[in-house]
Amino acid sequence: MADGTxxxxxxxxxxxxxxAEKQLTRALPKLAKAASSPELRTAFEKHLEETRGHVDxxxxxxxxxxxxxxxxxxxxxxxxxxEGKSVxxxxxxxxxxxxxxxxxxxxxxxxxxxxxxxxxxxAQAMGHREAVDLLQQTLAxxxxxxxxxSQLAEGGINQEAADAVxxxxxxxxxxxxxxxxxxxxxxxASDGPKRSRR
Numbered sequence: 001m002a003d004g005t006x007x008x009x010x011x012x013x014x015x016x017x018x019x020a021e022k023q024l025t026r027a028l029p030k031l032a033k034a035a036s037s038p039e040l041r042t043a044f045e046k047h048l049e050e051t052r053g054h055v056d057x058x059x060x061x062x063x064x065x066x067x068x069x070x071x072x073x074x075x076x077x078x079x080x081x082x083e084g085k086s087v088x089x090x091x092x093x094x095x096x097x098x099x100x101x102x103x104x105x106x107x108x109x110x111x112x113x114x115x116x117x118x119x120x121x122x123a124q125a126m127g128h129r130e131a132v133d134l135l136q137q138t139l140a141x142x143x144x145x146x147x148x149x150s151q152l153a154e155g156g157i158n159q160e161a162a163d164a165v166x167x168x169x170x171x172x173x174x175x176x177x178x179x180x181x182x183x184x185x186x187x188x189a190s191d192g193p194k195r196s197r198r
Contacts, residue, residue, distance in 0.1 A: 013122070021054045028044050029044075064130040087101070113143060119135050
């Protein structure tokens with residue numbers, strides 16, 4: 001029996017990515033619902049619409065290769081989603097929950113960025129020009145979504161969560177909820193030093 005080829009591996013990865021995007025269309029509404037920050041909720045909702053477009057684009061890639069559209073269960077994204085569900089069950093203050101939702105969202109984005117990078121490289125090597133163009137559009141949107149999550153984290157959410165900790169440690173008498181309310185009034189995208197994304 002002949003060994004599998006790069007084309008076979010490419011199709012396998014394509015099916016994995018297709019299933020991952022399908023799983024994310026079900027997970028992203030839950031992330032949006034759990035977010036306290038309106039900007040974060042909007043970012044998740046926007047990316048949900050993009051993710052539906054990613055599903056459509058992958059279907060076009062299959063068609064360009066004269067292959068049947070089908071997925072293969074993506075264990076990697078399933079694990080990331082499961083971790084996200086566990087976090088949403090924790091009793092965190094609102095800013096901390098938003099920071100954790102960003103972290104989970106970025107795990108998914110980085111997983112997808114790696115997958116699409118591989119798919120693009122393999123499609124280029126095999127001369128699948130239409131597939132390359134479609135996959136590059138999706139990769140650009142994944143990178144933009146990741147960048148947006150970083151901006152939200154660095155623009156105030158991480159600092160708001162950290163300030164709630166500082167307030168408790170210093171015994172200022174503020175509860176996490178009052179610290180959050182104060183933080184919301186004073187924190188803007190340009191306030192405070194830039195923080196690392198995690």
